[in-house]
Amino acid sequence: MRRFYLAGFLLLMAFDTLSQLSFKLAGQHALPVAANLAWVLRLLREPWIYGAVLGYLGAFFTWMSLLRHAPIGPAFAASHLEVVSVMLLSVWLFHEPLTAPRVVGAAAIVAGIVCLGLAEAREAHAIAGEPVAGTA
Template sequence: MSGSGRTWRFYLCGFLLLLAFDTIVQLSFKNTGVHAFPPEANWAWVQRVFGHPWIYIALAAYLGNFFTWMSLLKHAPIGPAFAATHLDVVTVMFASAWIFHEALTPMRLLGAGVIVLGIVCLAFAESGAHPENDAPTEAKGALGVTAGS
C-alpha cells in the first residue's frame, strides 16, 4: 500500500524535524541561562536574558516545534506520538555531554538505551506491517469529532 508508505515517511520527517526543534529549544534555554548568569529576581537579569540571541533562537524553535507538532497530530495517534517525542531526552543528553561537559552516568546511558528501544518498537508499530492501525481512522473520537465524508 503506497498510502501507508507515504504516512510512514511523513512521520519520519515530521518526528526528525520535531526532534531537531526540541533539542535546539533545550540547548538554547540552557545557553540563555548561562549567558544571563547569575539568576536574579530583577530587571537586570531579564535584560541579560533578552540581551543575547539564544532566547530568540529558543523561542523561534519553540514556534517551529508547535507547528510541526500540530501537523503531525493531524493523523498521528497522541499516545504513541507523545511517547516518541521523548527521544529528545537522548539527544539533549549527548549534546549536553559534548557542549556543556555534563556527565554521562551509566544510569543515564541505560535510560537512553531503553528509550531508543521503545522508539524502535513504536516505529515498527506504525510501519507498513499494520496499515489497519494507521491514524486516519483514529481521527474520530469521544471528544465530539466524527469522521466526515
C-alpha cells in the same frame, strides 16, 4: 507517508533540541541571577532566549502537523527523543558526563519508541488483513 513521519519527527526533535540547548545556554549567560529589571533586560539581549522561543514555536507547529496524521501512541513516544539528543549534545557542548544510568535511560526511551512503532505497524497490517511477519 513513512517519509512524512520520519521528516516530521526529525524536525520535531531538532526544534525540541534547539529549545532545550538554547535555554541551557541562556541560563549560563544569565548568571548571576538577580530579581530586578536590569537582569531581565540583560537576559532579553541574549540570542539564546530567542533560539529557545523559535525552537518551541517550531516544535508546536511541527507537532500539530504530525498529530493530524500520525498514530498518537508512537507519536507521543517519539516526541520525547529530544531527551536523548539533548543528552548526547550536552556531553559534547557542555562536557557533561555520559554515565551508565543515562545510557540505560536513553536506550529505554529508544526501545519503547521502537516497540510502540512495531505494535502500531502490526495493528495497521491486521486491520488491512495483511499477514504480519512473526505471527502464525
